[in-house]
Amino acid sequence: MKRETPVNVVVAGLGGQGVLTCSDLLADAAFRTGLDVKKAEIHGMSQRGGSVSCDVRFGAAVLSPMVPDGEADFLVVLEATQEAPNRHVLKPDGLLLSVTQLDTAALPSPKTLNTAMLGMLSRHVPEIPEASWQSALDAAFPEKIRAMNHAAFETGKNSVKIH
């Protein structure tokens, strides 16, 4: 059944972890699926190693680019310390996907953490088909690191470690 309200995702982490890339990929995958998409982010001061978060919303129609507090379906956290500062965005029945649920040792490179977390999210987002994820990954990375990121996405998708 088609949802009336958009799917709301907040991606949070620290500057330099790839939060922006991760949310860009998600927005692009939704866009390639033909959904309306909006993505909000904050630049500047926040990039110097501080907390960073991005909002991605997709569905039939999206108005505000920002996920209202308490309305996120998913909170994707790339750094464990960033769970607490961002929990308030989640719906009561929203899903927290944390780096602590990922076997980071299985990643091809620590730099692919963001792609792996996206893989983990992909299992819970039936609105975006596999082909859209794959083409978004293809478009996002230069050839040199493309295969590595596809592998990390798969690792995340298949991660079953329970929090």
Place this chain on the structure above:
Amino acid sequence: MESKSVLVNGDEAVAMAALDTGVRLGCGYPGTPSTEILETFSALGGRAQWAPNEKVALEVALGAAFGCGRALATMKHVGLNVAADPLFTAAYTGCSGALVIAVADDPGMASSQNEQDSRRYAAAAGVPMLEPADSQQAYDFMAEAVALSEKFGTPVLLRLTTRVCHSKTPVLRRAFPPPPPAAFAPDIPTRVMIPAYARPAHRRLRQRLAEILAWNEQSALTIRYGESGELGLIANGISVMHAREAAPQAAVLQVGMTYPLPVETLRAFAASVRRCVVVEEGDPVIADACRAAGIAVESAPEMFRYGELNVGKVRRILAGDTTPEPARPPGKPPQLCLGCPHRLVFEALRDENCLVTGDIGCYTLGVLAPFEAMHTCVCMGAAFGVGLGLRHVLPPAEARRVVSVIGDSTFMHSGLTGLLDMAYNPPESGHVVVVLDNGTTAMTGLQEHPGTGRLLDGTPARQILPEDLARAMGIERVTVLDMDTKGSGFRAALRADLDSGQLCMIVARRPCILSLRKQRKTEEAKKEGAGQ
């Protein structure tokens, strides 16, 4: 032209519209959240250049527009303060080719020193202002701004805010007729603002604004969403999106051109609903104008004037809920990167117990622990003036502790005139200025400036160095240090300068490592492009 939509942010959308409407020249100074406009314009093939500061950027753009060339000047809200001088008189002179000034406000101050509302400038200078709500409108309104500028012969302000600049939403581009050829037709009474010519120019400006107002009362830039006769919301910019989401049952009137405000259209809208509320971020500009015109509207309580609006806040405004916002758990504050050469400077300033007048950039983070070695920070270039002022009035023992600290890009932007004052009105105790030269405009995302030796797109350019300028102005002690990991004797140099009682500049030089990485990537991309 593209027939499929693309997912881009508001800055990128403005750049696309600039390219598609034939803008010949884009000038600006980097400033979050406006920076990506010119970077994208350049990447798309437009002619874009970083000016030393916003005043120069606007003047260069104005010159282009005097010559019938379509021009775009970009800046953040505080940059418009720097460019205010040409802005006010450009409203008198008008222009032949389009002149669009894209100004990006930062409500909530994600990366700014204040949250001033640029809408006040439109009214103060008498320049029409358009406010898009998403990337498609950023594209459409930029194109409309070009057309309006030429139709009425006036500069046009395109006001963006952080959430429009840095939100990605779909954009469909389209084709426009080609721009007119560049040419300059001398018209002395219109372009030379001596009092005799400026007096009639002011009258022409008011006449032009009356014509623009009449146009705006009929304009398609005012958009009504929903037909409710019960609740009506008047909104501008990003607030339109929050309002439509927060009150799906309401009628929402988007004011696309917020100056001159289409007051009669607002009056008719307010009369068409039982309850009318103005939803605007920042200052109560529309609400005050409505009330002055005798239109009965509600507006947000004062507490919502601070920071950004969002859907939750709009719901609260409509519900009359003025209970304090729940405090958000603190995130991790930003910090100077580990290994950043600025760290050594701030450690020394702290240990030497200096009284530091600081400036705008990454290095403003020197104010935070573990350094806490910055005591003032006001605006671009103020490190000089504020430091000199303190030196002039403090008792000698205190005055000798004062050090001005400024980054390389900020020095080029607004430090030159401060340096001139230091040379011209030297304090009795002398003065010490430290230029933190990391070879880039780091805070805004690693942009070039006249001191880097590269143009906006990375091609080599003439390099202007702070130490050469200081020597040319007769500054007595000029020291250039390579800030390797040991600090290269920065402490010793600082101590010696503080004791000298002379005018001193220390250039603490070490390229930002992030900047070097960016340059490497740019070069690799160029090689890859050349190889294909």
